[in-house]
Amino acid sequence: MANQTDASHEYLINADLAPTEPAHRTWNQWHFAALWVGMAVCIPTYTIASNMIGAGMAWWQAVLTVCLGNLIVLVPLLLNAHAGAKYGIPFPVLARASFGVLGSNIPALMRGLVACGWFGIQTWIGGWALFQLLATVWPSIPGGDPTALWPGAVPFICFIAFWLVNVFFIWKGTESIRWMETLAAPFLLLMGLVLLGWAVLRVGGLGPILDQNSEYSGQKPFWSTFLPNLTAMVGFWATLSLNIPDFTRYARNQRAQVVGQALGLPTTMTLFAFIGAAVTSATVLIFGEAIWDPVALLGRIGGVGVVGLSMIALSIATLSTNIAANVVSPANDLSNLAPRLINFRLGGLITAFLGIVIMPWRLYSDPSGYIFTWLIGYSALLGPIGGILIADYYVIRRKLLDVPELYKRHGKFSYGGSGFNLRAIVVLFLSILPNVPGFLVNAGLLDSSSVHSLLLVIYGQAWFVGFVVAFALYTVLMWKERHSVLT
Helix, strand or coil: CHHHCCHHHHHHCCCCCCCCCHHHCCECHHHHHHHHHHHHCCHHHHHHHHHHHHCCCCHHHHHHHHHHHHHHHHHHHHHHHHHHHHHCCCHHHHHHHHHCCCCCHHHHHHHHHHHHHHHHHHHHHHHHHHHHHHHHHCCCCCCCCCCCCCCCHHHHHHHHHHHHHHHHHHHHCHHHHHHHHHHHHHHHHHHHHHHHHHHHHHHCCHHHHHHCHHHHHCCCCHHHHHHHHHHHHHHHCHHHHHHCHHHHCCECCHHHHHHHHHHHHHHHHHHHHHHHHHHHHHHHHHHCCCCCCHHHHHHHHCCHHHHHHHHHHHHHHHHHHHHHHHCHHHHHHHHHHCCCCCCHHHHHHHHHHHHHHCCHHHHHCCHHHHHHHHHHHHHHHHHHHHHHHHHHHHHHCCCCCCHHHHHCCCCHHHCCCCCCCHHHHHHHHHHHHHHHHHHHHHCCCCCHHHCCHHHHHHHCCHHHHHHHHHHHHHHHHHHHHCCHHHC
16 A cells, blocks of 8 residues: 555555555455354343343343344444455545545544443453452452442452453454454353253243243333334444444455355344343342343352353453454554554553543443443444445445545545545534433433433434434535545
8 A cells, every 4th residue: 555655645554554455355254254253242242131121121022122233233334344345444544535534533533432441341341250250269259349449359450450361462463362262252152052051941941931021121111112222232333333344354355244244243142132131031030130240140050160161261252352342443543543653552552541441340330321321322423423434435435435545644535635524523513412412311410301301212212313314414415525526
């Protein structure tokens, strides 16, 4: 790519942002399917359906919502994936076409900050697994409040220890854990099936588990819980639906990425969510309470050997998911901010630091806040970005990009020299605005009585509202440029 870009513009490119050479585009459909198995088989997937049940859904409604949400998010995911596979460019570079070569830092940093939050959550889960392993070997270990720094220092120390393991692999590079990702994800899936088998045997069949589900859930009217939880499920992978070009830039062809992702994402998410819902429901019959965290459940039911093996598998799977899903994107996003100064390694270290600052132990400890504040909240930010990217690539540019211009500070994507497409930024702001009141209410920063009920309904569908509004507004504002941008 360097030969396509004059020296005065080289600060917009580095080895991590340059288009992938054809010789390195080697991923086939099975690579992409395996990637999604590795990312989807994780503890948050296990818990999301059980959280929906706790919010008032029946088990089949929760699993159906998970399945439908993943089928929906698969659409923008595959649409954004196309540019990566066709041109070999990562997400921040693709965003330069619609937001400008400098304006692309706005969506990139928004996406990157969400990834930092997810990095912290996954690292907290891995640290909690280490603590449960220690508690099995040393039953009298002081636990305290796991959301406090002191007392409750042991869980926090385990979190920091697991954080340091993540930092080690960030420093070594993603290739160093590829073998672990290949082994850990199937093992975690097998562990889930074993948990399901244990639950079925303990209660005398699958029927009692599913029949008692309504008593556990508290059964609320379906539509009052369906749309917010569907939005949360879409929001779960709204992150990857934006930065999927970071991976599809290595695709052998379009068919490889489309088939592989369609095989890997919705099937794995639905199966593992069903396991989580069924096992969580069984814990009500077995222990008299719903245990939605598999780490806590394994700590209660297993001996030292079983718990030890399970916790090691959980830690490895969480580590591999974290690096793939929550480090690659922010590392590229931060690199886009200052390509000459920030490479993948430094971007990953910044991500790791911010993962502590966000205090993930508080976020993950509240299932309601996890869904309605975290998942829906950031979907209100990412939905509009997805709408703008897809409208620009498919409607305005008709899938035609002048790749060398994407790396020029004063080329066609500088939008008059400023580097910012002000129309895209205005659309982004206007598309986020309707969801702000609902977010403030759910975050406890605003009393619900001071907000019109319609705005709360809109927030429950934040990703959909933001995506549709942004797609429509951007198309209208850029329509006159439709032909000129192709010349």
